Amino acid sequence: MAAPAFEEFDPVSDCDCPGCVLQRRMSPRPQSGHPCGHPAARGVVVVAVASAALGAVPPAAALTAGQSPHRQAVPGDGEPGTPQGAKAPLHGPVAKPAEPATVRIPSTTRTDIINRAKTWVAAQVPYSMYAYWPDGYRQDCSGYVSMAWGLPGNEWTGSLDQYGVKITKEELQPGDILLYHNPDDPERGSHVVIFGGWTDYTHTYYTAYEQTPPRTRRQITPYAYWSHSGAYVPYRYKGVAPVTAGAEPAAAGKTTAAFPGAAYFGRGADNTYVTQLGRMLVARGGDSYYTKGPGPVWGEADRRATLAFQQAQGWTGADADGLPGPGTWRLLATGRGKDIRSAKAGPALPASHGVPGYPGRNWFRPGATNDYITRLGAQLVKKGFGRFYSIGPGPHWGEADRRAVEAFQRSQGWRGGAADGYPGPETWRRLFT
Template identity: 55%
Template sequence: MSLPLFQEVLAPSDCGCPGCDARRCAARSARVGRATTGALMVAVATATTVGGAVQACAAEPAAAAPGPAAAGHTAVQATARQGAVTSRTEIIRHAQHWVDRGVRYSMGSYYEGYRQDCSGFVSMAWGLSGSQWTGSLASYGVRVSKSDLQPGDMLLYHNAANPVNGSHVVLFGGWTDAAHTHYVAYELTPPHAMRRVTPFPYWNHTSGYVAYRSRAVTPGGGQGGGGTPARPAQGAFPGAGVFGPGQHNTYITQLGEMLVQRGGARFYSTGPGPSWGQADQRATAAFQHAQGWRGAEADGIPGPDTWRLLANGTGHDIPAASGGGGTADGVPAFPGRGVFRPGQSNSFVTQLGRQLVKKGFGQHYAVGPGPSWSESDRRNVEAFQRAQGWRGADADGIPGPETWRRLFR
């Protein structure tokens, strides 16, 4: 992302706390609004120096040209929420709201009162009074360690020497593996807001990311109204209550990822994801049956023993489906999106890569293809998708059922 343009103005006080920062920004914005009626957008900022470090906040313009968002939605600039979000569940819900609407990345556009870039996205999810940037977001949080990361925290990389060179921020959505090498990231990055499994701490600048928790989040989680419960001890079973119809949380995604690694990919046509579905229950039941369990012990709802075997990588894998598995037109059954993600290594990745080469879309392979999912695989899939005339989210390089069908038909 690029550094926003800021204009230094005289602060009305010497206090550099986030609250005073926000009030100065709001006051400045109001003055600008009265003077710029009819303007497309005016970007103003207030900057203060605290302990030698510059803090800045982007003022809300009086009027702005609507920024692009998902089809059917108008990106109007509304008033930003007042009052920081105190619940991790609400932070993730706000982030998912922009993901669901496919809010497009644009540093010059606003959606629901917040700038459509990475720091505006986090500002929105945390409920800040206006859009911050990577150089000011840290002042609204407290540093936490990797071992203490919880959903709703942010991972921030601010390159103070050259802010336009790689500065970025994402929201942490929960671990996807017991080894804590990958996590669910919510972020606004080109081309649009997304939720994806990401290597810790990020794809690049891996030594520069710092974890922060919003100062407004209440101790113990502030969950309120369901969602992901307060995190149990590392590797511990989160409780049967987080699984089942109507549940939506990061533990369901973690369960699905572990089941995919143990042979359950065929049960997922999409996902795994945070909303409990038939695919999760069927894959869990298949794993339980593989252990020789029957009856209530294989009802498809994970208990402590099911979770322990999956988390520790012990027990028996889900056996391959009998009787083939292809479709009527000869296309092999789609194994599910979960097998095509960073950190995954399986025969389906090899099968995909070989078919891409066969179809003439293997130009990004320096070696391989092989069983470990890589950026080369993703770029080759993206090239194939673009050759179908797809753009945006339809050409993200992650194969879905239709990509798979066209590739193998």
């Protein structure tokens, strides 16, 4: 599949979408109306696929009003076409709004940004560069970010930057965005996605929230994007509340940061708050869960230590799920609550075939995505089999993992079915012994 090129332009007098161009080419006389059902307007954005000529579009192809006049991307194909509308007030332009003298920056939190982004994912909001969702925001990529950031109106990729500040890849945190817009050459395209957190320790994949045909999606995405990766720029919203807001006194009379939000913890999380949580858990009796000390990458040790602390408080059910909430964080940060007791150490690491930590062969299959694959890959690299990884081990099982495992098995003198590239209990034991 040829990668789409995002094109932005302002039509001079008539619509230039593929449907209108096709009709004008096929008609002996100029058409007075627009066969695709939308008026000519400034800020229309269309996408052209480089490998397809407009004349090759079947005459029977129908374009529905309110939908983008181009290829509808297949969910998960990694190459969505995302044209967008121009700047507009909430619920759409009745008349062209006057440009404000200053940009208003509403305050929000990272948790609120991610939670708002999730509402469109749950609602499966259809993609459209003309329609507006009941909350007032346009149903395209820039309208989606405008909604998640809580902006007073609908922006586009050419104006979102004034609401943010440029940051580096290393500074990315949930709620930031990756923006693709080139003001010097707007016809080269635009798109914007919301950063939801890293999914692997090599920072080569992240969770992206984006509005793309046919509907809003949350998907693990290679950094910075599937196509035009080098053109995406990380931005942080100017109105995001500082983490220290709402700090409360600790037991020793010092102040501590408030709970940063659930988005910072769980599978794929990689940030300083995971390290901070681990250190607080160790101080409260959770050191036995960490074999090499707390780190920035969320792992099974963090979940088990958090669970043990929650159980020490007498919590059960949803209150003891191994993920820190505001209540768990407050007790840890202020030194209150009960410490972890050895009797509440919780379940041991999974063991299969008598090998500690081995989860079973079903975790290592084509299409599998889990933390065990990342752990396996990291150990293979440590053992000297990292040459098979072009971008580093990650949570998605791939051919690089299979070949690395096979090479390790052959190094043990195994042949045939014993060196099939899939880790069994003996492969796991030798790798981690």
